[in-house]
Amino acid sequence: MFVARVQVTIKEEVLDPQGKAVEGALHSLGFEEASGVRIGKFLELTLNTDDRAVAEERLSQMCEKLLANPVIEDYEFELVEAGEAR
């Protein structure tokens, strides 16, 4: 069993209105050093397989088909053996 942690972010070339608004709010709070704020999603799921290669392959398919919209979003994931997950 693996625990998968998936991060979905809006592609760099696509404007992220939420990120922009948060960046403005950070600046108005005095955090001028903050820039390039991007808002994304974090998903966690358990995969019932012991084969890492299979898990990666299946998870990629899940991301391409449903978890991310490849037109505007990028995704990254990590797989952790279920026992080691914190």
Next chain:
Amino acid sequence: MKAAVITFPGSNCDRDCLRALEEIPGCEADSVWHADQDLAGYDLIVLPGGFSYGDYLRSGAIARFSPVMAALKREADRGVTILGICNGFQVLLEAGLLPGAMRRNQSLKFVCKPCELVVDRADSRFSSRFQEGQTLQVPVAHGEGNYYCDDETLKRLHGEGQVVFRYADNPNGSVADIAGITNETGNVLGMMPHPERATRARLGSVDGAEIFGAIFDFVSAGGKS
């Protein structure tokens, strides 16, 4: 004309669409549940507005895997007229039946107001009752209607005449003021504004009725524009 209006869990403009269609003499409209898998025999299939599956994950992302969608794809490939309104447009984008994707409105606000639309193409089966350049009054009501596509896709949309409606005053940040596009073959239209909410003088405009009317004309003429 035989029309179907799909209801997903969370659709909320399905009845309005049915009413708009039933008011056309000679048009029969059925409500079809998203779990149905047969859409044979319809001349028009409408994906209505609303919040299918609560807009979870992304608008339209889960509805696009509804059982009815395989049948919809089959009918679309056969050339049947498909109209996606608001959430219906989002579902068509997620399903890959139309190019591009929707982002949050630039203002981050839900916009709900009458909108002026410019008719970019009057030679589509959805807009043949209008003149090119004519302005229409059709309301919008959405939080994620900020249409995005890359430059290459945009060039193709314009080159192939797939942009049918654009906003006179862009309410959401959509690229090129895009309000409604068709697929390459012209039988599938997605639009963010709600034509079913502009079907009577009392609603402030009847321009939306002319969009349903144009489809009726197309179907009545044997489906050849």
